[in-house]
Amino acid sequence: MRIIAGKHRGRVLAEFAGKEIRPTSDRVKESLFQILAPRLAGARVLDLFCGSGALGLESLSRGAREAVFNDVSAQSLAVLKKNLAALKETGAVLRAGYAECLLRLTGTFDVIFCDPPYKMDCTAEVLGRIAARGLLAEGGVVVWESEREEEAPAGWEAVDRRSYGRTKIAFFGRTS
Numbered sequence: 442m443r444i445i446a447g448k449h450r451g452r453v454l455a456e457f458a459g460k461e462i463r464p465t466s467d468r469v470k471e472s473l474f475q476i477l478a479p480r481l482a483g484a485r486v487l488d489l490f491c492g493s494g495a496l497g498l499e500s501l502s503r504g505a506r507e508a509v510f511n512d513v514s515a516q517s518l519a520v521l522k523k524n525l526a527a528l529k530e531t532g533a534v535l536r537a538g539y540a541e542c543l544l545r546l547t548g549t550f551d552v553i554f555c556d557p558p559y560k561m562d563c564t565a566e567v568l569g570r571i572a573a574r575g576l577l578a579e580g581g582v583v584v585w586e587s588e589r590e591e592e593a594p595a596g597w598e599a600v601d602r603r604s605y606g607r608t609k610i611a612f613f614g615r616t617s
Contacts, residue, residue, distance in 0.1 A: 442454045442456050442467065442493065444498060444499055444502045445470055445471045445499060446471075446474065446499075446503060447499070447501075447502030447503040447504065448502050449498070449502040449528050449530075452528060454493055454494075454495055454498065454524050454527075455520050455523045455524050455527070456493060456520070465495060465586060465608075466605075466608070468605065469586075469605045469608050469610070470495065470499060472603065472605065473496075473584065473603075474499055474500075476601065476612070477500075477552060477582075477584070478503065480551055480552055481500055481503045481504050481505050481552070482503075482504040482505075483504065483505070483506045484500065484504075484505040484506065484507075484550075484551035484552055485505070485506060485507045485508075485509075485548065485549070485550050485551050485578070486500040486501075486507065486508045486509070486550060486551065486552045486553075486554070487508075487509045487511070487546070487550040487552070487553045487554065487576070488500075488508060488510045488511065488554045489511050489539055489542065489543075489554060489556075489557075489567070490511070490512060490539065490554075490555060490556050490557045490558075491510040491511055491512045491517065491518075491521055492512060492514075492520070492556070493517065493521055493524060494508075494510050494521035494524050494525065495524075496554040496584075497509075497510050497532060497554065498525070498528060498530065500552065501528075505552075507532070507533075508530075508533075509532060509533040509535065509550075510532050510533065510534050510535065511534075511535040511536070511537060511539070511542040512536065513536065513537065513538050513539075515536065518534060518536055539563065539570075540566075540570060543567070543570040543571060543574060543576065544570075544574070546574070546576055548576075549575065549576055549577060549578035549579075549581065550576055550577060550578060550581060551580075551582075552581065552582055552584060553571065553576070553577060553581070553584070554584050554586075555567055555583060555584065555586070556585075557587075559587060564585060564587075564591045564592070564594070565592075565594040568583065568593075568596075568613060569594060571583065572596055572597070572615065577614075577615060581614070582612050582613065582614055583597075583612070583613040584610060584611075584612055584613075585610065585611045585612075585613060586608060586610055587609050587611070588607050588608065588609060590602070590609055591611045593611075593613055596615060596616055597613045597614070597615060597616060598613070598614055598615075598616050599612065599613055600612050600613070600614045
């Protein structure tokens with residue numbers, strides 16, 4: 442796992458041992474960030490289920506001004522902190538379940554990454570909490586990674602969808 446582009450291009454990131462963690466593949470990440478490129482300069486980014494922090498770190502490498510990282514796992518956050526230190530980057534690091542995290546956050550985000558464990562079915566709840574708290578900036582996008590085609594709940598629309606083998610990416614925006 443590595444940083445694909447930007448100021449940290451080619452830097453290798455610390456990873457998890459074992460097969461239970463499913464990091465976003467470099468191929469998916471490269472395509473995803475080509476789509477997001479126009480949104481990243483000066484963006485505020487939330488990596489809600491951050492794992493190793495690869496998506497938030499890629500965003501910082503490509504010009505995001507701030508990244509907030511959250512995960513419930515102490516092991517994930519330990520790997521994230523190693524990656525932040527190796528890249529000499531800073532970011533707010535929270536250890537909370539997604540519901541608690543979304544309740545504690547302030548301000549708005551231009552890009553919110555949601556890559557929960559594939560067995561977790563929380564799309565409508567997470568998007569509902571983001572909407573209720575007004576956490577998505579006007580024109581912002583929630584990037585949802587899953588192994589199934591996620592439906593947009595009321596008040597949301599899928600502005601783009603991509604499929605990369607088993608991995609499905611939905612880009613959700615608020616409806617007018």
